[in-house]
Structure formats: C-alpha cells, structure tokens
Amino acid sequence: MALQAGIVGLPNVGKSTLFNALSSAKAQAANFPFCTIEPNVGVITVPDERLIALEDLVHPQKVIPTTVEIVDIAGLVKGASKGEGLGNQFLGNIRNTDAIIHVLRCFDDDNVIHVDGVVNPVSDKEVIDTELQLKDLDSVDKKLAKSEKAAKSSGDKEAIRGVEILKAMKAHLESGKNARSFEVSVEDKQKHLNDLALLTIKPVIYVCNVDEKSVVSGNKHTEAVKENVKDEKAEILFVSAQIESEIAVMDSFEDRQVFLEDLGLTQSGVARLIQATYNLLHLSTYFTVGEKEVRAWTITKGFLAPQAAGVIHTDFEKGFIRAEVIKYEDFIKYKSEAACKENGKLNVEGKEYVVQDGDIMNFRFNV
Secondary structure, X not given: OXXXXXXXXXXXXXXXXXXXXXXXXXXXOXXXXXXXXXXXXXXXXXXXXXXXXXXXXXXXXXXXXXXXXXXXXXXXXXXXXXXXXXXXXXXXXXXXXOEEEEEEEOOOOOOOOOOOOOOOHHHHHHHHHHHHHHHHHHXXXXXHHHHHHHHHHHOOHHHHHXXXXXXXXXXXXXXXXXXXXXXXXXXXXXXXXXXXXXXXXXOEEEEEEOOHHHOOXXXXXXXXXXXXXXXXOOEEEEEOHHHHHXXXXXXXXXXXXXXHHHOOOOOOHHHHHHHXXXXXXXXXXXXXXXXXXXXXXXXXXXXXXXXXXXXXXXXXXXXEEEEEEEOHHHHHHHOOHHHHHHOOOOEEEOOOOEOOOOOEEEEEEOO
16 A cells, blocks of 8 residues: 655754655755755655564565655745745645644754744644645635535535535634544545545644653643644654664664663654554554565555455455454464464454454455
C-alpha cells in the first residue's frame, strides 16, 4: 500500500532536519526560509521487533519490512491559499498525502531565525491551519452552490441533506476549526464530504521540535500546544530534530542506545514518529514467513482475509479459497509452522476472517 504522510510547518521550524533523520534522502537544511523548494520523498521503514524475532527463527534469505512514505513539503506563508509564496505548490502536495505531520518550533535559539521574529508555536500552527481552512472553504463553497441548485430544482431529500451538511461544514471552518473535528456520521461523510478531499480533514500528528533538555517532559511552548489542540484528538510528540540528526549518523546500534539512555529515552523520536504515523493511518501488519523471505505486509485495520491477500497480488483476492493463519505468539512459542500445526495452532480461515495485527498467513487461491 503506497501510503504517504506529509511533513509540514512554517519555514525554519526544523522539519527538513527531521526529514533528513527519518530518511536516507537528504533535503537541504539551512538557516533560512524556503530552503526546501521541491517536495522530497523518503521511504521509511516501520520499526517492528517481531520481524527480528521471526528472522532469528527462520533464517530467511531476505527480510522485507513494511514502509511509509514521508514527504517533506515546502514551507508555507500567509496568503498561500491565494497562491502567494509557494502556496499553490504546498497545497497541491499536501492534498496527495494520507496524513499530516505538523512540525512546530518549541525551542528558543537566537541563532536560528524565526520567520516571524518570535517563537510562538500556537501562532505558527494557526497560520497553517488558516490557509488550509481557507482552501477547504473554497472547495465547500463551490460544491454548496451546485448542491443548492440541485436541491431546489429536484426537491430530493438526499440533496437537501447534502446542503445541510455542507452549510454546517462551512460554519465549522469559518469558526476557525479544522474539518477533522466536525461531527458527522460515516454515511453523511461518504455521501457529501469525501469527494471534496478536504485538507483539514486529514489525520494529524503535532511534532513539537524541542531542545535536548525538553525532549522528555516538554516546556512552556509544548504546554501551550497541548492546550491549543486538546479538542482535536490529535497525537502530540516531543522530538528534538537536532538529537535525531546526531543519532542518524551513528553506525553502531549500541552507541545509539547508550546515547538515548543518557537522555532518559527508550526509543528515538524517529522510531516513535514512524510508529505513530502508522497508527494514525489505522494500519496493521501481517507476515508471510518462509525460507526465501520473511515479509511484513501493510493493511488497513479491519481488512478481511481476501483483501489482505490482494495486497500481495490482485489474483490472490480474486481467486481466494482460504487462509492458513498462525498467531505470532504461537509461532514464537513453537518455533516453526510444522510445530504449530502439530499443536493445533494453525487455523484455516475463510472469506469472512478479519485479519489481526501480527497474523502469520499463507493464502490458498485459484485463478
């Protein structure tokens, strides 16, 4: 599944430095606005210790982890919704992503220029929110005009309902709120809003870029962000882009772990961010295990067995017969597929089986 999360933020908040730590792709990182002009895309491995455990048991020829694409999107300024600065490009790039990683500067440093001359992460957030909301309002207004004409001429109940939903969404956006906090049923959302591809309806993680001493507990800036986003049901992470850039160049796993422990951390910010992005997109992982390959496959939570099979190849879904499923914990306990089968831990599942995170699967199909 080609899934993308876009890193956004005002110029000079540290998003390109963070992107460099996330990816082997090297976006230019410098102390001036608009350093990154073209979006940079990095394919990021999702950390999963289960793959390591499976590799130790099976000793395959290769191991293939699951990934998420991270896009470093050019900086934004006021007026972007009207095409100012890099606005049109920024908005076009963000529309193509599945989720947003919104980086906010939460550190004080006189040596790093702030585009507005003062460190205020809440104000920074509101600049980007406003531009995205204005663009969404434009989309809602265009559809509302058409829908009102259709409802008036036809008198159709569903068309009238669509007008009601669009008017409510318009009022919500005009009040300075993002579409993701708009209360609407799944059915109404699918019928009347999904085709708009609203920017502020995308799920978001707020990454507070902090200094080293604030990476565990935060600071006054992160507290202000927490208060501001408390109604959005959004995840907030404290990450030091500078620390992550130092970790990224360390060759030894042991050196990285010692460095993290000295800071009072168990995981790097990059690992936490990747996992949070994966969860934000409501994704799950199942495994295929064999001597040639141990592989992690990305699916949306709730996928049925044929849908999960289709991630490997569309023929697997079309000709699905059954799935042979072993729970990860059972495989680790009994150490092989044969031993799991002998102990009654290999289950045969049909088309209605909901795939669980960590399932080890083998599909039978006929095309």
